[in-house]
Amino acid sequence: xxxxxxxxxxxxxxxxxxxxxxxxxxxxxxxxxxxxxxxxxxxxxxxxxxxxxxxxxxxxxxxxxxxxxxxxxxxxxxxxxxxxxxxxxxxxxxxxxxxxxxxxxxxxxxxxxxxxxxxxxxxxxxxxxxxxxxxxxxxxxxxxxxxxxxxxxxxxxxxxxxxxxxxxxxxxxxxxxxxxxxxxxxxxxxxxxxxxxxxxxxxxxxxxxx
Numbered sequence: 491x492x493x494x495x496x497x498x499x500x501x502x503x504x505x506x507x508x509x510x511x512x513x514x515x516x517x518x519x520x521x522x523x524x525x526x527x528x529x530x531x532x533x534x535x536x537x538x539x540x541x542x543x544x545x546x547x548x549x550x551x552x553x554x555x556x557x558x559x560x561x562x563x564x565x566x567x568x569x570x571x572x573x574x575x576x577x578x579x580x581x582x583x584x585x586x587x588x589x590x591x592x593x594x595x596x597x598x599x600x601x602x603x604x605x606x607x608x609x610x611x612x613x614x615x616x617x618x619x620x621x622x623x624x625x626x627x628x629x630x631x632x633x634x635x636x637x638x639x640x641x642x643x644x645x646x647x648x649x650x651x652x653x654x655x656x657x658x659x660x661x662x663x664x665x666x667x668x669x670x671x672x673x674x675x676x677x678x679x680x681x682x683x684x685x686x687x688x689x690x691x692x693x694x695x696x697x698x699x700x
Contacts (some may be wrong), residue, residue, distance in 0.1 A: 493638060498687065503644045503672070505680035506562040508544075512674060516641060517542075517565060520673065523635040527628040531605060531665035533583050535575050536628055537665055539658065540566040546657075554655035554670065559644045563672030567630055568654065570665040571621035574614050577606050618666070626669045632671060646670040684695040 517540065524538045527548055530682040541547060545560045554560045572579075584602045588595065609617065647669060654660070654667045676683050689695070 492578070493634075493651075498632070499640070500643070501682055501685075501687070503563075503642040503674075503676050503680060503694040504682045505677040506559055506642065506644075506672065507677040508562040508674075510675040510695045511562060512564045516639060519639060520567070520632060520641070524628055524629055527624075529624050529627070530620060531583075532587075533575060533579060535572045535579070535617070536625050537663075538574065538628070539570060539571045539667075541543045541566040541568065544683070548655045549657055550649070550654065550670075550685065553657070554646065554649040557646065557648060559646070559672040560649075560670060562674070563644070564674030565672075567632070567671040567673060568667050569625040569671065570660065570667050571618055571625060573618070573664045573666060575609055575610070580606050580609060597693070605687040622668050629669055629671060632698075633646060636673060637647045639695075641673050642676045643671055646672070671700065 519538065527536075529536065542565045544561065547566050550560045550566065551558065560566050567658075580602070584598055587593070587598065592678075599682065633643055633645060635641075649667075649670055651667045654670075655665075658667075660667060667671070
């Protein structure tokens, strides 16, 4: 199937088949896709938690407004942000760039200083909001890859982040949860799977200027 066929095939899965599991290779594909997601200045202030534990997933149900997808999916992906982006984080990025691209410090020194100064002038709240925006880019990337790989998924904002953070002790990792993405395979009796997509015609959603 081409990519448009795959996007037509996908939908926000309402009922997963709990007996079906993603392969290790499929999970590795999703992990790599997440890591390849573009982020602002390449700093990657976002993290992905991959949960494959039914006992833990079941605990999330009440904190996701009793949406069963979090428990019945093969795996539960949690997109998180770092609580802060520090000078150390920025320096670590540029040091890694030097190693990977084998470039001299003088090539990047001005940009390194510019970025450090820029982030020093941002509040923690501003940096967190920027990171949250980037989780949505990662979410879109993951959902497209899921569609291409015939993996069902259900993007979810409907949960209580503070409760999820508490259950996973995310504060100890300097992380905050932002989005949930249960992934797996649709149940045969998910009534949504056979329904046509409801979308505006292109003439109403696209503006072309020439």
